[in-house]
Amino acid sequence: MPVIETKNLTYTYGEGTPFCKTAVENVNISIEKGEFIGVIGHTGSGKSTFIQQLNGLLKPTKGQVLLNGKDIWEEPKKIRDVRFKVGMVFQYPEHQLFEETVIKDISFGPGNMGLDSEEIKRRACAAADFVGLKEELLSKSPFELSGGEKRRVAIAGVIAMDPDVLILDEPTAGLDPRGRDVLLSQIVSYHKVRHNTVLLVSHSMEDIARTADKVLVMNSGHVKMFDSTEKVFARDRELEEIGLRVPEITKIMSVLKNKGYPVDTVLTVEEAIKQLLPILGKGGKKHG
């Protein structure tokens, strides 16, 4: 059974006013448990509106969101329970920090779940560990930390709720290259250890290519593609048409393929090297 399924999901802003705008229209997808899904689409394609409906922050104008087979709006009073199961990390999440100490801020989510203090502490420490926060930082004020550290605290605050589905909206925006790499690999290893479902929204095709099993492409409120990462990035022409692109290395290899070299769609530099070395080796022999 899919962990999240949407049926004819439609969301219209300002319905009934002259300014109404349909941001998401007729989205039908199903996400299996344990999948790592990349969500791409240019600005204004309806990504944010779509993901905010998955945890009940926005109520669909039409259609349904099923979580483990159950409509999340069946009992509107229990929508908070849905938000604990579908954790959401917003863009620039460091702006939401408010507690006196880092550990207290991470504990805010689990605290709202009504767990006992032992369990809250255990979860908060585990979450801090996942995002690589050093123990001595935990008793500091979150406002004393660096930008990257603040971001980790905010992400840990959502991970600490131990959600079945974790949604991250551009978690690496504004971080330096090293910070990006570290944060992404932490998210991947978190996904491997907990076996939960992750949705990663990103504008960096490289990030998506490195992490996701499947890619959801959104364009003007519709689902344009939803397939395995290789298959989606093999359609580079179509992606460029809607203002997106494929990772640089994928592009290079696709150009080579079109020129008749025996290579396949690749997503990372490592894969490309594996395919290119034998060809270069042969070439080297010929000329050598």
Place this chain on the structure above:
Amino acid sequence: MVRDITLGQYFPGKSFIHRLDARVKILLTFVYIVFIFIASNFQGLLTMTALVFTVLLLSGVPIKQYFKSLKAILFVIIFTSVLNLFYGSGQVVWQWGFMQITTGGISNAIFITIRIVSLILFSSVLTFTTSPTDLTDALERIMKPLKVFHIKVHEIAMMMTIALRFVPTLLEETDKIMSAQKARGADLESGGLMQRVKALIPILIPLFVSSFRRAYDLAMAMECRCYHGGEGRTKMKILHATGRDAVAVFATFIVCSAVVWCSLYFPAALR
């Protein structure tokens, strides 16, 4: 949601009222407010009401919008008129214990209601037909003489402009922070008063932090563009008073004279 609150009330347009000099509009609104309190009887008051409705029609803003602005203060209107019902002399119409309604009370209640409604409608015309920038610009110009008393007029006007500019930004920010905390299970809707106040902390603290950050960034950006206060600063749009403004001033003058004449000639209405 928070975003639904309308604050920018300006309705762009090209009507006679829109094209009046903002300074003239502010001064005339002030004059109107003074004279609505000078009008002491129904004759004078109705003259003022006639003026306000003429201006409403001239402004070209949908009348519905004006009534929306009345709705916001409906409670104040009802409260004052009900209170006034019980004051005043004259024939007793209704009595229950120590409370009694007299004919004078009823007339007072009607009088006060018309007064408040006209007042609100006239000031709505000002905010509906003048853009916030023009408004602060005009205020700066009007308050210029206060410099003699070492009041920093330009700085005050600049602060008002910036404050108005950041209202929508902060509303958007509040919305975002609320969503983020709700996603962490913050419960903003239920619980008693104390619990609700406590539930605001996770929203207010990030909001304060971000306001300070924005203020700091804006100060930097202004300094980068060599802002150094009002001294020697020129304006791109200079306010001009024209013949149109003379007409408006003259019309108001006639109405006000009529009100003064009414209050001398007819007896006062409030008893």
